[in-house]
Amino acid sequence: MTLALSKDQKRAAVREWKERKPAYGIYAVRCSATGEVWVGATRDLHAAPNGLFFTLRTGVHRELRLQQEWTRHGEPAFAFEVLETLKEDTAQLLIAGLLKERKLHWAAQLSAGLLL
DSSP: OOOOOOHHHHHHHHHHHHHSOOOOEEEEEEETTTOOEEEEEESOTTTHHHHHHHHHHTTOOSOHHHHHHHHHHOGGGEEEEEEEEOOTTOOHHHHHHHHHHHHHHHHHHHTOEEOO
16 A cells, blocks of 8 residues: 655655765675675765665676676675764765775775675
């Protein structure tokens, strides 16, 4: 059963989405069937799982090994995990470098592959 939203409810939902603070951070994708892990960085941890799983479902993810395992084992074998969130007050000029640095740190820590 689908519930229809009123115009006011839709406007409120859009306003909340636009006003939310970005959550910069590092995440991992784990395959329970193989034990493999991939690490990525994003400027929006809220939207990252949807984008990641969409590209995998449609077969167009740029990380070929991850796409192969997804195709072989299916969605139930995969989990998205937030590893680290950057502080909200991180200076905008530092974010890109910090995300790259922390992604490399976590990949080494977990012996994981890197996501673009």
